Amino acid sequence: MSPVLDPLPNVEHELEAIVHDPKRPGSAKGVMAGVIELDDDFTEKTMAAQLAQQKYRLVHIASHFVFTPGNDTDSYLLLGGKDVGGAGYHLTMQEVNDEPNLKQGFRGVDLLTLSACNTATSRIPPDGKEVDGLATTVHRNGAKAVIATLWKADDAATGELMVDFYRHWIGTAGITKVQALQQAQLDLLHGTSSVKATAANAPSAQYPQTPSYAHPYYWAPFILMGNWN
Numbered sequence: 001m002s003p004v005l006d007p008l009p010n011v012e013h014e015l016e017a018i019v020h021d022p023k024r025p026g027s028a029k030g031v032m033a034g035v036i037e038l039d040d041d042f043t044e045k046t047m048a049a050q051l052a053q054q055k056y057r058l059v060h061i062a063s064h065f066v067f068t069p070g071n072d073t074d075s076y077l078l079l080g081g082k083d084v085g086g087a088g089y090h091l092t093m094q095e096v097n098d099e100p101n102l103k104q105g106f107r108g109v110d111l112l113t114l115s116a117c118n119t120a121t122s123r124i125p126p127d128g129k130e131v132d133g134l135a136t137t138v139h140r141n142g143a144k145a146v147i148a149t150l151w152k153a154d155d156a157a158t159g160e161l162m163v164d165f166y167r168h169w170i171g172t173a174g175i176t177k178v179q180a181l182q183q184a185q186l187d188l189l190h191g192t193s194s195v196k197a198t199a200a201n202a203p204s205a206q207y208p209q210t211p212s213y214a215h216p217y218y219w220a221p222f223i224l225m226g227n228w229n
Helices: 011-018 044-053 093-098 100-108 134-140 155-171 177-190
Strands: 058-061 076-081 085-092 111-114 145-149 222-226
Touching: 011 155, 044 076, 044 100, 085 093, 093 100, 093 134, 111 134, 134 145, 134 222, 145 177, 155 177, 177 222
Parallel strands: 058 111, 111 145
Antiparallel strands: 076 085, 145 222
C-alpha cells in the first residue's frame, strides 16, 4: 500500500520563481530561462525526452519522493504519469537505474536539484540489502552535482530556500553552488531571505519560530553532493 502524500501547493510558485518559461506568464520573473513541466505534464516520457536533449545543464525537480530501505521497486519519485499524465506514476529506483534514456540523460547535467523529501537518504536495513537514495543514484549515473534532502522537507520553506539559492547563485558573481546554498540556509535561519513569507506559506504549528523558518527542521536537511564549485 502506498503512503498518503500531502499536497504540494507551493511547487508552482517555486518553479515559476526559478524558471522563466515563455509559455507561463507567471514565470516572467524567473531567474533563468527554461521549460516548466507541471502536474500531468511531468511524465516519465517528458522527463526522459528533456534529458535526452542534453541542452539543460540544470534540472530542478519538485515532487514527492518515497524511500523504502531494502527495496528499489518500492522507492520512487512521484510523476504525473508514465507516457501521458492524469493517473500519477511511481518512477522507481530500479527504473532510474535501468532505463537507458534516464541513465544517459543525467550524464549531461551539471546540477540536479531534488526539491523533495528524503532524496539523500540511504540506509541498510536488517536484511543487509541496501538501496541507494535518489540523489546517490542520479549522481552515480552521471549528474555532476546534486542538491538533496536528508528528511521530510516543509513545502513552503523548501520553495523559499530554493528560490533564494538560485537568486544567490545566478545573481552573485564568483559564488559557488555550496556557498549559495549555505547563504540561502542562513537567510532562513536569520529571516533575511529575498523571498517574502506570506500567511499561505507560514510555518506549521509544530515548529513555530521567529524568524519564521529559523528552526533547523526547515533549512538543515539540504545538502550538496558532488561538484561544489
